[in-house]
Amino acid sequence: MRKVIAVVDLTLRSWFRIRSAVFFSILFPIMLLLIFSTVFGGDNDPSFSLFVQNLDTEEDGESSDMSKVFLEILNSTDVFNISEIPADADANSFAKDEIGPLGGVYRILIIPEGFGSNIVLGAVGNRISVTQSTIQMLLQEERSPGTPILGQQEKEQIAAGGAVLDNVVGEVALEKTHLVLVFDPSDTSGQVVYSILLSVTDSFSNGLIGVGESISFDRESISQDTFSAVDYYLPGLIGAFVMSTTVIGITSQNTEFRKRGIIKRLSLTPLSRSEWIIGSILAQTVLAFILTLMMFAVGWAVLGVTAVPNLLVVAMVIAGAIQFSGLGMLIAGLIKDIESANAASNAIVLPMMFLSGAFFPLDSAPEFIRIISSLLPLKYLIDGLRFGLISGFPEGAIISLAITFGLAVVFVIIGSITTKWQEA
């Protein structure tokens, strides 16, 4: 144990004296946390500018009541900053002439003529269809086998009423209403805006036929705690930088120490290979903890982070640090040259950060990206940290923890095999 602690001591002492290592492993993640929380966090919900041209007007030129209601609902979402375009203006020209020079991207929602009446007729038709279906069910339903709910006379009267409804439905046949969204091809938020609009119009239609009681967006969480936006970024950032610190740390130490003969020198003392490996992994785990604590400390003190790590989170950080130390040993064992090994570790670490959903969710990513992500060890570390910290369902971390520990065992075994303690 004394020798293992000596390895931890030498690793940490020399590591803390390398300014670039301290910067990129501890200060840089904290800077990134501050940037993320400033850019994406805070109390303000995102607001998208949206121009609306309402072509659905009454004879007196006033907007139809239904289109006014729709616009009020759009406004009530607090997601859009809405400005109206005159009904007689050409939307494309307006976008080019009025919005373009301001340097902003343009998004124009065009509400077509007949929007209100179509919606009303569609709603009436839908309600009649629902009533017809209900009547049919009533006519066929039995109180008990062989005992119908309705008598024969009642059935005939209701069927006659249903025939009248069939005639009415023919006259209010649903005609689909087409909204038009004119967008700027360079608008990086275009997809998000489109998705929100789809959601609002669905809620609007459902509300009209009585399926939904409200069309407002209520954000609800299964967690009892209230988290800020930065709480959601924290697990991803911790996971990503636990990985980069340990993989790059152990790769650069092992390759440099080997090239400079320091590993050879240590191997000529009673220090065994397993003690060196355990000490190196322990040192990286300590660094991972220091990084995690620093990020929480800054989060709590400066950014209003409310998430508190529990034992599962502690276990995830340990498992992650061991797993990625093993990966670092493997890289250093396979690639002898310092520069090549460092380049390889960066080439593994950076794509993994982005493909594992560390900085942004992958829910809307293409299927193949999500498949790749599910094969990456970092994904399970981040998933486990998210479950443990902010899901309100920390037990969900157990599967990720099991996978991460399993991979840790595999990586450490392979990494140990490639870590040579004796020359050929």
Added chain:
Amino acid sequence: MSSVAVKVEGLVKIYGAIQAVNNISFEINEGEIFALLGPNGAGKTTTLEILQSLRKATKGSVCVLGYDVSNNKNVRKLKKEFGVLPQDFNAIDKLTVKENLSVIAKMYDKHVNLDKLILTLDLEDKANSKFEDLSGGLKQRLGIAGALVNDPKMIFLDEPTTGLDPRARRDVWRVIEDLKKEGKTIFLTTHYMDEAEILADRVAIIHKGKIVAIGETKTLLEKNGGGRTVILEDIPESIAKEIKNRFPKATIVGTDVRIQILKLKEVNEMISYLTKKGLEQSLQITRPSLENVFLELTGVHLTEEGELA
């Protein structure tokens, strides 16, 4: 009679198609400085690393301090009893002299007082300096201090003065001589003839993986030193060739001509010849050296850099 610290018999080491060490045998007595002398690539470090159990021998037996190094259990015990200065020694750049020594010391159950060790190696002024800030000579002294941390019975020094300036070399030699006075057994590899000549009680000359001569330094010099050597410096090529024709034993090394002289009559003849040519001032006469021994045994010169010429 002193007992044997190291016994090597029929040692062979083969890397693929290359036979790095070719059936060598030697013994090192307790308390002596034994030098393995030879050019770069002769098999010195390979031999040393097999003795340290860092490499496995292809064939042969190696016994160090009574332990057979092919047995892993023995190796663990053996490592507690020897100290090592590896070739091109490096320590951890960002740690100080004392911290680096402390790292090595913590690997042993028992170790010497580090402050005293630092004092012994004249490193007290640099005890708190980082390794990266030390000169080559100081780094090498720290390397020797590291080899002494566990108060070893035996010390392996692999090319201890390579790359050092003359003053730093002499400092390291002084430290090695002091270690001998303390009764330590020292196995030294070097390509410097003067180093082996000054420090070693016994020398083995290794060439192309084979030991071509072994014995007490004094005996080797008497037996194979070839008498005195006349060295003519900065000789024009045409005259060098003329000298070679007149004195077939002469060898040309760069712009120098070297001739081993056994008889006084030959020295007189040489002086008279050079005087005629107006080159008498370029003449030097040296006593027998290991350089001559090496030349005599291998037929080639060994340069300062350890290469064959």
